[in-house]
Amino acid sequence: MAEPLLTLEGVHTHIGQYHILQGVDLALPKGGMTVLLGRNGAGKTTTLRTIMGLWKPSRGTVSFAGRPIGGLPTPDIAQAGIAYVPETMAVFADLTVAENMVLAARSGPVDPARLDWIFGLFPALKKFWQFPAGVLSGGQKQMLAIARAIAEPRTLILIDEPTKGIAPAIIEAMITAFAELKRETTILLVEQNFRFAASLGDHVAVMDDGRIVHRGAMADLARDEALQQRLLGLSLDTHQ
Structure with a gap:
């Protein structure tokens, strides 16, 4: 088996007096999309924030490309090649779409060929290139955050x-964009929309009470309604 791109081993994270992650073990393969599922409050967002260094693990190890990164400053983790799109999107509303993109590029202006590729994923960004990001719809802001x-x-x-509060038509466009994006890079996705997750995910991990309680192929979970009900309290047929 190929060496995992990202591993979490026995990771615990405390936020104040709250013990959120309680021994997370996760091995993320290189390539494709791994979906992290779980009920609200299971620890999914805390897992992402711990990987990104926004929360410091109180115990355990986080390794990326064979290098320990747990507890490193967030800028160092970003410099290592990890990007984070938070649920809040965190775009700069008073800046134009173009200015938002300039700020995101660490090495200077965005390469024109890459910008054309991004416009192919999210055509609305080209249309609103010189508009303040604050005038974009929720779905368009999400596209900008990913871009x-x-x-x-x-x-x-x-x-x-990424689909939280987004119109169904935008979600369909995002499925197409994510299918292309995961060909270029590895994605770890937290998502509540099971249909969206099942249509794109290659691998899945399910969290409950701060631990990983299931790992496997996304296709296997999508086919097994009884397992969905046991792990998530839902089924693909009833949860959009």
């Missing part, structure tokens, strides 16, 4: 609930 994360090639992208 900023890929302004330069990244080895791993962490994306937190």
Whole structure:
């Protein structure tokens, strides 16, 4: 088996007095998309934030490309090749779409060929290129947040609930974009929309009470309604 791109071994994370992650073990293969599922409060967002260095693990190890990164400053983790798209999107509303993209590029202006590729994924960004990001719809802001994360090639992208509050038509467009994006880079996706996750995910890990309780192929979970019900309290047929 190929060496995992990212591993978490026995990771515990405390936020104040709260013990959120309680021994997370996760091995993320290189390439494709791994989906992190679980009920609200299971620890999914805390897992992403711990990987990104926004929360420091109180115990355990986080390794990326064979290098320990647990507890490193967030800028160092980003420099190693990891990008993070938070649930809040965190775009600069008063800046134009173009200015948002300039700020995201660490090495200077975005390469024109790469920008054309990003416009192919998210055509609305080209249309609103010189508009303030604050005038974009929620779905368009999400597209901008993802585009900023890929302004330069990244080895791993962490994306937190990209479909939350997004119109169905935008979600369909995002499925097409993500299918293309995961050919270029490895994605760890937190998502509540099971149909979206099942249509794109290659691998799946399910969290409950701060631990990983299931790992496997996304296709296997999508086919097994009883397992969905046991792990998530839902089924693909009823949860959109």
